[in-house]
Amino acid sequence: MNTGDDYRxxxxxxxxxxxxxxxxxLAPVTFILDDGRQVSPMHIAPWSNEPAAEALPxxxxxxxxxxxxxPFGYSVPAEGWPENWARVMGSPATDEEIHGHGSNHGWTWRASDRGSLSLMLAYPEGGPVERIERTxxxxxxxxxxxIVLKIVVRRACRLPIGLHPVFRLPFETGAATLQFGGFDEGRTYPHDVEPGAALFARNKTFFELTAVPxxxxxxxxxxxxxxxxxxEELLQIEGVDGVAALANHEDGYRMQLSWQKEHFPSLLLWYSxxxxxxxxWNGRHVAIGIEPICSPFGLGPATALADNPIAQSGIATALEFSPExxxxxxxxIEAAAL
Structure with a gap:
């Protein structure tokens, strides 16, 4: 595939x-709102055009x-984790890649009608996933x-999966609001997402996003x-009804994300x-990930497949896939004027 075809x-x-x-x-995206204004809600990392970026994963x-x-997530060391987590946190597989093979490699364009873009990626031989497709x-x-995601597997398997929308935020502190209906329970991360950059209490539950310990x-x-x-923090929200929104008051628009909650029972919020x-990162990365997942905090396939504390509570942390x-x-993803 020639480099001129890296973007469509x-x-x-x-x-x-x-x-x-x-x-x-998917980015950049410009939406034209009903009132004629143009907004660009999707995040682009500030280093993406810097020469040093070519050496990154x-x-x-x-x-x-x-x-x-x-699959969604990646393995982390169990050192310092609560015992009920540490005992189910397995080592990464030798072929583990952060957030799965598809997140780290170039996909192949597929034929599609004029009104859509379609891509496919074949996964490495030997693994359970044969290919994934996206339109x-x-x-x-x-x-x-x-957006449509299709996963074809070689053999029956269980995997954690997730969607990873990341949205741009306004400059002014507090000038955007996360919005979703009631939820059953929220959980704080049981350890530090980034050493020295913690905000929330470890391993706590909460019931209002406006009052996180x-x-x-x-x-x-x-x-x-x-x-x-x-x-740098993560919150996992259980029981969201399949719709979440981000209201950008500074720029006067609202982004809404809707998904099939039967596939993604949890919502992971990535506060970067x-x-x-x-x-x-260099202390300059500001964005919010609003990520529908079937996963325990993105802790990697070994932990997702184990009897981890979230799975024990009745929330699925891996989905079953069949080759048949x-x-x-x-x-x-949709936009509207505020």
Missing amino acids: GLGWAHGALTVQRLGAM GILRKLRGEWPCV VRPDPSAPAID SRTGGVVDASRLPLAADT NRGRKAAP KPFVTRYR
Whole structure:
């Protein structure tokens, strides 16, 4: 595949979008709102055009927008974790890649009609996944994009999977609001996502996003973004009804993400708020990941398949796949004026 074909774009009456082959990542996207304004809600990492980025792992090289993760997550050391987590945290497989093979490699363009872009990626021989396919289709009648993910497996298996939309945030602290209906329970990360950049208390539950237990006592309003603190954090939300939104008050628009909750029972919120100081992050990365998942905090396949504390509570952390029936899930990203 020649380098000139690393990106393909589509324009329609309500916007324009670009998909890159690396990770099949969707961004940039410009939506034209009903009032005529143009907004670009998807995040693009600030280093993506820097020469040093070429040496980064695939997923980080041109990190941007939205993409699927099959399998979702990556293994971390169990040292210092609560005992009920540590005992189920397995070592990474020799071929493990951060957020799966598809997040780190160039996909192949597939034939598609003029109104969509379609890509495919064959997975390494020997693994349970044969290939994954992705179709990105703008809604001809709205500032919205419909996406289809298909997973074909070689043999019956269980895997954690996730979707990874990452949205741009306004400059002013608290000028955007995360919005979703009631949920059953939220969980804070049981350890540090990034050493020295913690905000939330470890391994706690909560029932309002506006009152998440803080590492220093008290609570944090985790619904207003960007956060004031330099932090890198994860929250896992259970029982969301398959719709979440981000209202950007500074720029006057609302992004809505909708997904099939039967496939993704949890929602992972990735708060990347200047917390990572090492290269390429360099304390300048500000974005929110709103990620429908079937996974325990993205802790990698070994932990997802084990009887981990989230699975013990009745929330699936891995899905079953069959070679007889390819898995298909559909989701949508749409914009509206505030």
